[in-house]
Amino acid sequence: MSSLIDLTASAAARALRKREVSSRELTKAFLERIDAFNGSLNAFLHIDHDGAMRRADAADQRLQSAKGDDDGLPALLGVPIAVKDVLTVEGMPATAGSRILEGFVPPYNATTVGRLLEAGVVILGKTNTDEFAMGSSTENSAYGVTRNPWDVKRVPGGSSGGSAAAVASRLAPAALGTDTGGSVRQPASFCGVTGLKPTYGRVSRYGLIAYGSSLDAVGVFARNAEDVAALFIQMAGWDALDSTSIKLPLPKIDLSHGVDDVMNGLRIGVPEEYFIQGIQVDVENAVYTAVRTLEKLGASIHPISLPYTRYALPVYYLIAPAEASANLARFDGIRYGPRLEADAMWDVFRATRGAKFGPEVKRRIMLGTYALSAGYYDAYYGQAQKVRTLIKRDFEKAFQDVDVIAAPVAPTTAFYIGEHSEDPLAMYLEDVFTLPANLAGVPGLSFPVGFDSHGLPVGMQLMGAHFREDILLSAAHAYQQVTDWHMRKPSQFN
Amino acid sequence: MSLTLEEVDHIADLARLELSQAEKLRYREQLSAVLDYFKDLQRVDTANISPAFSVIPSGEKPSELRQDVTRPSLSIESLLINAPDAENGQFRVPPVLDYEE
Numbered sequence: 343m344s345s346l347i348d349l350t351a352s353a354a355a356r357a358l359r360k361r362e363v364s365s366r367e368l369t370k371a372f373l374e375r376i377d378a379f380n381g382s383l384n385a386f387l388h389i390d391h392d393g394a395m396r397r398a399d400a401a402d403q404r405l406q407s408a409k410g411d412d413d414g415l416p417a418l419l420g421v422p423i424a425v426k427d428v429l430t431v432e433g434m435p436a437t438a439g440s441r442i443l444e445g446f447v448p449p450y451n452a453t454t455v456g457r458l459l460e461a462g463v464v465i466l467g468k469t470n471t472d473e474f475a476m477g478s479s480t481e482n483s484a485y486g487v488t489r490n491p492w493d494v495k496r497v498p499g500g501s502s503g504g505s506a507a508a509v510a511s512r513l514a515p516a517a518l519g520t521d522t523g524g525s526v527r528q529p530a531s532f533c534g535v536t537g538l539k540p541t542y543g544r545v546s547r548y549g550l551i552a553y554g555s556s557l558d559a560v561g562v563f564a565r566n567a568e569d570v571a572a573l574f575i576q577m578a579g580w581d582a583l584d585s586t587s588i589k590l591p592l593p594k595i596d597l598s599h600g601v602d603d604v605m606n607g608l609r610i611g612v613p614e615e616y617f618i619q620g621i622q623v624d625v626e627n628a629v630y631t632a633v634r635t636l637e638k639l640g641a642s643i644h645p646i647s648l649p650y651t652r653y654a655l656p657v658y659y660l661i662a663p664a665e666a667s668a669n670l671a672r673f674d675g676i677r678y679g680p681r682l683e684a685d686a687m688w689d690v691f692r693a694t695r696g697a698k699f700g701p702e703v704k705r706r707i708m709l710g711t712y713a714l715s716a717g718y719y720d721a722y723y724g725q726a727q728k729v730r731t732l733i734k735r736d737f738e739k740a741f742q743d744v745d746v747i748a749a750p751v752a753p754t755t756a757f758y759i760g761e762h763s764e765d766p767l768a769m770y771l772e773d774v775f776t777l778p779a780n781l782a783g784v785p786g787l788s789f790p791v792g793f794d795s796h797g798l799p800v801g802m803q804l805m806g807a808h809f810r811e812d813i814l815l816s817a818a819h820a821y822q823q824v825t826d827w828h829m830r831k832p833s834q835f836n
Numbered sequence: 837m838s839l840t841l842e843e844v845d846h847i848a849d850l851a852r853l854e855l856s857q858a859e860k861l862r863y864r865e866q867l868s869a870v871l872d873y874f875k876d877l878q879r880v881d882t883a884n885i886s887p888a889f890s891v892i893p894s895g896e897k898p899s900e901l902r903q904d905v906t907r908p909s910l911s912i913e914s915l916l917i918n919a920p921d922a923e924n925g926q927f928r929v930p931p932v933l934d935y936e937e
Contacts, residue, residue, distance in 0.1 A: 449914035475921055542891050556891065580903060588892065656874035667851060674852070676927050681920035686850065689934045690925030696854030704853055708844075708863055709870065711851040721878065727887030729880050764865055767873055808893045 346371040346812060351421050351515040351569040358405060358420040359412075365405070365420030367399035369464050372422050376466065376513045379835060385498075385508040386487050388426050389547030391793045394422065395514075397464040403464075405745050417576060419462030426820040427468040428475050429560065430549040431455050434465070439473040439483040439501075444700035446678045451642065452549020454518060454560045462557040466514055469504030473700045474670065474684060475525055477501050478772045479762070482702040487759055490532060491832040492798050496756040499529030500562070502834040509563045511835040516564040516573055522554045523658050524751070526561035526571040526774025528787035531751035531801025533788045536818065536828060538570045539562045541809050542783035543588040545574075555586075555661035557780040566817035566828050571595045574811065588809075592629040596810045597819045604820040605640035611744035613645060614650035618776055619752045620823040628792030628800040629750045636712035636748070636821060644744050653729050654777040659770055660726040661781075663710030670707060671698070682789045705766060713824070730781050736783040741807040748804055750775055751788045755798040779805050787814040790827040798804045838868045 346368050349357060357363045373391055380386050408415055425431055428438045430448035433740060437443045451459065459465070472482035479486035480488040481502030488503040490496040491511035501721040502519030506529035509517050519526040522538035530537025539561045562573045581587040617626060637643050674682035674703055675694030682693035699707070712721035738746060752772055762769040779786040784805055791802040804814045822828050845863045848855050855863070912925050921928040 392927050446918050449910055449917065531899045556889075586892070590901050642856040650880075653877055653880060658875065659870065660877075672854075674931055675920060676917035677915075679920070683930075685930060687930050690930055691852040692854040693906055695852055699853070701859075703854070704859070705863060706864060707851050707853060709867055711847050712839075712843075712867065712871075713851060715847065722874075724887060725877055725880070725882060727889065728882035729877060730888035730891075732880070732882070734891060770870075781888075781891070784894070 347375055347512045347716065350565050350573050351418065351423070354421050354515055355418055355444070355572070356399060358401070359415065361405065361632045362428035364566045365398035365401040365464060368420065369394050369422050369466070372466055372514060375465070378766060379511060379513060380738050381488065381492060382494060383507050383511060383513070384430055385469055385504045385511070385698050386424065386467045386515055387437060387470050387504065390434055390465060392465050393434070394466050399832065401462055401464065410557050416460065416462035418458065418541070418572065418708055420464060421462065421516075422464040422466050423458065423573070424466050424469050424505055424514040425455060425469050425593070426505050426517065426519045428520055429455055430551070431465055431468070434468060436468065436551065437485065438475070439471040440556050440700065440703065441484045442673045442679045442694070444680055449548075449796065450549065450716065453546035453581045455549060455691075457491040457577045469502070469508055469517060471504060472501035473703050474666070475501040476550065476702050476706055478528060478769055479757070480504065481701065481763060482700060484700050484818065487538055489759070490756045491835045492534065492756065493796070496758055496798070499531065499532035499752075499756065501525040504728045505563050506530055506535055506537065509533070509535045509554045509565060512831070515570050516562065519561050519563055520550060521559050521780065522528070522557045523662060523780050524773045526563065527776050527786050527803050528752050528772065530563055530788040531799065532756040534799030534801075534827070535563050535565055535832060536570050536787070536789040537561060537572055538811065539779060539786045540574065540578065540811055541785045544785070544809060544811070545578050546584040546587045548581055548583035554665040556665060557662060559780070566596055566822050567787070567815050570787070571597060571815045571819070572692055574804060577829070582710070589768070590809060591736060593809065593812045595815055599816065599818060600821050601639055601820040604816045605636065608636075608641040609748070609819060610636060610641050610643050611646035611747045613646050613747060615648050616749035618797040621750065622755060625750050625755065625800050628794075629748070629802045632791035633748050635825065636817070639656075639820065639824065644746070646659040646740050647745060648740060648778065649738050650729065650732045651778055652732055654781055655770060655774055657726045657729050657781060658773070659709070659731065660696065660722050661730065664713045664723050667707045667710030670703070687824055694834045697798070699794060702766070733778055734782040737778070737784055746804045746806050747811055748802060749779055751801040751803045752776070755796070755800055765773045775803070784808055785811045785814060787818055789818045789822070790826060790830070809815045839871070857926050
């Protein structure tokens, strides 16, 4: 097979079961491609050549000793994936993109990682991220920016930019990411891949290095909705080790229905608040065209309003930093990571944190500490939590009348490296369309719906009611049956 | 609104962050701009609105509490392996309290 790296995760799983390809061949093909291109992309922070080949060989042995193509074989046996470097993989470095975790090698697997390993995956390595997932471009990584495969002068989005760039350039068929304010959906949009942020509580966060605990969700990148569903179904579900995970039956995701079956009767809401001044014209046009395509396939389109959308930005940038300021208190040079020596413990904390956290992380810790501090708590954090209730109600009300909400993922396509680096607020504004889903806890799926005049991918997101990932995935899968945006490849990495 | 340098010092102290003078000046400017942009939020009427401490939909309860019994956990050795300084199965730290010789 000339193009192993062109196999989607699902196609690879099928080919492995039919013994048309071995996991060793497949894994080697991706590792060779990573070795060839990671220098120009910086998508991976850690490449686990030996561990990946060991797991691939173990998968091949299992395939050889199994009878037929079923015989209780795990669903993703032998399929290589990448993991964002904020999730722990036992024995593999985890930096969260920060100097303060340099050298840290976690002694346990994140639940999502453990479940996928049980499902048979081979982990190629850890992907780059904005430091502690705080950013929209991966420029905040302490280990250098990841480059967008569609134009290496541009950012891949963030914070899961390494995973998105890896999937877009076929350094991996699928990858794990995390989404606290858009960190799966926005890089998926910027890199032309499909990315899911599940419902809050659907997927365990055990082993995720926490940023904003009331917002964080572990998600998936792949080249199409079918693959996203295949990984999601393996990692979703209640976990005794995450008290915020919900004990609900696993979602049934059946993608075998015809396009007509999925689209007939599907009610799609289009919120006016997501088509605002300042949005790039190409983005608006591509999203409207995609909505019309869904309509032609049988869906009905309904203009809706989510009136509190404009407050999502300040609400998020008070709540997330407040939670971060507490979560990141654990990084103090005592239990892991480097330590700057001083005579007293408090000075060790101050010196280590001051020297090893990067500028954006310090900025958010400062902002969050301020929002929680005596005298300002009610005006900032308290008020933000109340307005969050109003944002959540917007969605609950909308989902009484529609099944999904269609909207742009970001106001622009991928921007240039350095374009926003001197202006934090301009960077925060890139997140306006992704923050509301995190604040309301609802799922969101980003997938490619066109290109702008520079040849950069444009994504659209579908948001659904709590725990209705199935509708989002079926709708995107149906769309991908009749379009080929998701099949395009960046010419420089063809 | 504009933060004072004293406020920046106070926040950095609460957050246990050692900042250079240049960082303090930069954060004063940037955080003031961000907070200024956020003042819109104060105008939203939230008189009868409860804070959203949970986004889990009402009706879906989080998992039940686990039994309070001992269960296997990671070994002490594996948890200390990443520590910059450890001794006798414990993390070793500099003095917490001031003391005189």
